[in-house]
Amino acid sequence: MKKTLTVNISGIVFHIDEDAYSRLSSYLERIKKHFAREEGSEEIISGIESRLAELFQGKKQDHRQVVDLSDVEEAIGQLGEPADISGEEEEEEQREESSHEAAYEPPPKRLFRDPDNKYIGGVCGGLGAYFQIDPVWIRIIFLLTLFAYSFGLILYIILWIVIPKARTTADRLAMRGERVTLSNIERSIKEDLNEIKRNLEDLSKKSNK
Numbered sequence: 001m002k003k004t005l006t007v008n009i010s011g012i013v014f015h016i017d018e019d020a021y022s023r024l025s026s027y028l029e030r031i032k033k034h035f036a037r038e039e040g041s042e043e044i045i046s047g048i049e050s051r052l053a054e055l056f057q058g059k060k061q062d063h064r065q066v067v068d069l070s071d072v073e074e075a076i077g078q079l080g081e082p083a084d085i086s087g088e089e090e091e092e093e094q095r096e097e098s099s100h101e102a103a104y105e106p107p108p109k110r111l112f113r114d115p116d117n118k119y120i121g122g123v124c125g126g127l128g129a130y131f132q133i134d135p136v137w138i139r140i141i142f143l144l145t146l147f148a149y150s151f152g153l154i155l156y157i158i159l160w161i162v163i164p165k166a167r168t169t170a171d172r173l174a175m176r177g178e179r180v181t182l183s184n185i186e187r188s189i190k191e192d193l194n195e196i197k198r199n200l201e202d203l204s205k206k207s208n209k
Contacts (some may be wrong), residue, residue, distance in 0.1 A: 004066055010046070010053040016067040023072045024052075027081075031182070034082035038186070040193045047169040047185045051079060054170060080181045109177035112166035116192075121160040129175045 003018045016024065031048055035041045055075040056067050114125030117135055124142065128135030146152030166172045169188050170180045178184050 009056065010050040012053045012057065014053075014056055014067050015065055016072075017069070020067050020069045020072045023069060023076075027072070027076055030082050035186070040189055043189045043193065044186050047189055048079065048182060050168050051170045051180055051185065054168070078180065079185075080183070082182060084182070110171075110174040111163055112171050112175040113160070113163050114172075114175065115165055115167075116172070116195075121156075122165065123156055123159045123163060126163060126166070126175060127159075 004015050005018065005021050007014055007016055032045060035044050038044060052075055056071060059067060059071050109130055111130045112126050113122035114129055115122050117125030124135040124138040127138050142152045142156055166175050169185050172188055173180050173184050
């Protein structure tokens with residue numbers, strides 16, 4: 001009989017057995033050491049923990065109440081180890097440069113509302129990311145249907161209700177069809193932080209004029 005512990009991961013409580021807890025604790029400790037000196041380290045670690053919580057929540061749906069070692073190993077297998085990050089970047093470059101290799105199949109995209117590219121609800125931004133087109137064209141289509149056929153607004157509201165919002169870094173990566181790995185979570189969060197910095201700098205310049 002194994003001892004079961006209760007842990008809080010990204011604000012969600014899980015029951016986890018002793019072996020799984022030991023493996024998870026060791027993994028998170030390595031992650032914290034790896035990103036300790038990186039800009040935005042707290043946000044990166046929070047994003048990784050959020051993704052772990054999502055993966056463990058998915059296991060709850062099969063009526064199992066306790067996270068076991070196989071669940072932790074599967075989650076780590078998806079995210080990767082900190083030592084793998086440089087290897088992932090080299091592998092991605094090799095895929096782009098080697099035309100004779102087999103075509104790389106990206107993970108399936110998921111449709112979300114994009115909160116970072118929105119005017120109202122992020123529907124057009126999300127559709128643009130999913131279909132890889134400029135959201136401006138989708139907004140124009142909605143405006144045309146609004147004035148020409150009157151159902152554009154109704155369609156937009158329905159999509160706003162039906163399509164979930166991309167709340168986490170993992171959601172944003174899935175929206176763009178990117179793998180949810182440590183390196184991609186790190187890159188996405190750093191891009192968000194740089195965007196915030198640029199916006200603050202622009203605001204500061206405008207206020208000083």
